[in-house]
Every structure is written in C-alpha cells, then in structure tokens.
Amino acid sequence: MSVRQSLLAILDQGPCYGYQLRAEFDRRTGSTWPLNVGQIYNTLDRLERDGLVQKADIDADGQNYVEITAAGRAEVAEWLGSPVVRTMATRDELAIKLAIAVTLPGVDISRVIQVQRTATMRTLQELTRTKNTTADPESSEELAWLLVIDSLIFAAEAEARWLDHSESRLTRARAAGFAAPLPLNTDVPKRGRPAKTAQHNA
Numbered sequence: 001m002s003v004r005q006s007l008l009a010i011l012d013q014g015p016c017y018g019y020q021l022r023a024e025f026d027r028r029t030g031s032t033w034p035l036n037v038g039q040i041y042n043t044l045d046r047l048e049r050d051g052l053v054q055k056a057d058i059d060a061d062g063q064n065y066v067e068i069t070a071a072g073r074a075e076v077a078e079w080l081g082s083p084v085v086r087t088m089a090t091r092d093e094l095a096i097k098l099a100i101a102v103t104l105p106g107v108d109i110s111r112v113i114q115v116q117r118t119a120t121m122r123t124l125q126e127l128t129r130t131k132n133t134t135a136d137p138e139s140s141e142e143l144a145w146l147l148v149i150d151s152l153i154f155a156a157e158a159e160a161r162w163l164d165h166s167e168s169r170l171t172r173a174r175a176a177g178f179a180a181p182l183p184l185n186t187d188v189p190k191r192g193r194p195a196k197t198a199q200h201n202a
Contacts, residue, residue, distance in 0.1 A: 003043050005079040012076050015056045017063040030145035098166060103182035109170055117163045124156040
C-alpha cells in the first residue's frame with residue numbers, strides 16, 4: 001500500500017494538517033488500513049525532503065498545514081496513470097508458511113491448510129455481511145468503501161481457491177512419493193544469492 005502517494009493525492013485537493021490527513025485517508029478507504037499519526041508525519045517529512053510538499057499556513061488553533069508542490073502534483077498524476085506492479089519479491093506470509101511447513105518432519109500440512117481455510121471462509125463471510133449493509137452506494141465515500149470491500153472479498157476468494165489447489169497438489173505429491181521432509185543441508189553456504197535450480201529455470 002502506498003501511503004506516500006495516497007497522502008499526496010489527498011493533498012492535491014487542498015492543504016491539510018496531519019490529523020486531517022489521517023481522517024481523510026480513513027474516510028476514503030473505509031478505515032480498512034488505519035494509519036497512526038506518527039506514520040503520517042514521518043511520510044510528510046520525507047515528502048518535504050523530496051520537494052513534493054511544503055509547509056503552508058498555521059491556523060488560529062496552531063495546526064501546521066502542508067500543501068502539495070508542482071512536483072508533487074506530477075507524482076500524483078504519474079501514480080494514478082500507472083499500473084500497480086505486483087512483483088515476485090512481495091512476501092506472502094501464508095505462502096511462506098505452507099512452503100516451510102511442507103518441508104518439515106512431523107507437520108500435518110493438511111491440518112495447517114484446513115485451519116487456514118476455516119479462517120479464510122470466516123473472513124469471507126464477515127466481509128460479505130459487511131458489504132451487504134450497503135448494497136447501493138449513495139455517495140462517493142460509500143462507493144470508495146465498497147471498492148475496498150470488493151477487493152478484500154476477491155482476495156479471500158482467491159486465497160480459498162489457492163488453498164484447495166495446494167491441498168490437491170499435496171495429495172498428488174504424496175501419491176507420487178516425493179512429499180518427504182527436507183533435511184538440513186550441512187554444506188557451507190556460498191555467499192550471495194543462491195543460484196536458481198534448473199527446475200526453476202525451465
């Protein structure tokens with residue numbers, strides 16, 4: 001999630017102070033990914049350092065406003081006009097957990113998958129119930145919130161399908177006899193990144 005670009009996009013609507021930015025971010029995303037004020041101010045410091053925002057007025061209550069610069073507006077336009085690139089380097093805790101678990105002795109990987117599937121389905125049901133409380137948006141704020149909820153629902157559905165696929169793959173691997181635990185490699189590791197195997201390069 002790009003907090004940096006999100007805050008810049010909000011500032012493109014007009015000057016804000018820290019707490020106001022946090023409230024606006026929450027309002028526009030349905031409070032799905034709450035930010036703390038420290039994170040807001042740290043991001044603003046970096047944006048100012050990079051010449052994307054600058055200090056503006058201080059109001060009667062002592063609130064320090066920040067405004068976007070021309071360079072900041074250009075970055076917002078570039079962000080909105082570019083795709084979000086999802087790289088292989090993004091770590092997924094669940095994928096890592098299953099990858100490690102399947103190589104360990106004494107781990108009931110089917111049980112690990114079942115526990116996760118139960119939690120995923122519960123999350124999916126809760127998200128669907130939440131979505132159904134606002135079937136037809138009556139404001140852009142509700143529409144933004146529904147887009148976020150839809151994204152979370154699709155992600156949960158995809159996770160459930162992936163868990164089913166993983167369980168099927170495990171069953172086939174066991175039938176083929178190559179789902180044995182992976183022993184520790186006692187060779188001295190070489191420095192640097194490990195070389196890709198021929199299987200991965202194929």
